[in-house]
Amino acid sequence: MFGDPGPLARASLAHPDVALLADLLPQNGDTYRPDLLTPQPETHAQRRDLLDEQIAQIEAVAQEDLETQVFTHTRTHWSRPLLATTRRIAESGRMQRHLANGLARFWRDALAEGWPELHSTIDQDIAHRATAIATHGVGRALGALHPDIAWTGNAVALAKPWDGEIDVTGQDLVLAPSVLSWPDVIIQVDTPGQFVLYYPAQRIGAGRDRRSGRIAQVVGNARAALLADLETARSTAELATRTGYTPGTVSYHLSALHRARLVTKVRDGRYVLYQRTAHAAGLLEEARG
16 A cells, blocks of 8 residues: 555454455466555546446446456456455355445445545546657657567567457557556556556656655655665665564565666675665656646
8 A cells, every 4th residue: 555544454354354355366476466445536537436437337348248257357367366255255156246345335434525636637647648658759659668668669568477368459548557566557457348457657647745745646755865865876674664564564665666667786805885866866857846
């Protein structure tokens, strides 16, 4: 969970429908999440009704489609089996209702209050991309979405740990800027007729952490605080002393920041020293502006 809602998110997970929803999310390197959890918005949907419409779409998913995604696709792409309780709920025909309720509850508990700030980030990104498309064309705009996305002239190429080609000729390509899956790129193609590309919104976050500016709303206060303290190269132990987090917590967050290319690491004798990248420094400066 990103930013201040973390404790609220953890409390919400105590509800069985939210826990069921969480069990269908990828873990430990899994490469698949059921597309039914993220239904493509209808083109006619108004913003005020969008969440309610998408939750209704989850509840209306056909049982056959649910079983294909929850049973077949997870068995192919996950390194872990489904929990027995999750399998029983899926087989009962009641999973759709439980998932819809879990998403609505999690939204209410953890996201609703802070969503206007996050949504403003999405709006800024959409305005930026629309200007880029109008000025430079769709192909160039697609190639500028993320380092892992390229436009070849007749196809969108993604850097992923698996190989595959999908013919989407004649389908709409929905570009969805994201703040809650930042910095990952996610593609949604398993639901017939849906082709959605989730990419990190360019302008990140609007939080309240005074040490690290608005970036904390997206990457979380702990990671934002570490980035703010990494103008100088520091070890895990030094960062733990300076921030008050345990060494294990610091190490966990540093690993995530390193995967996101926001910190570098070099060995100096017995220690590994971390320092924020120029890109991370730019993000911090932008967030403080």
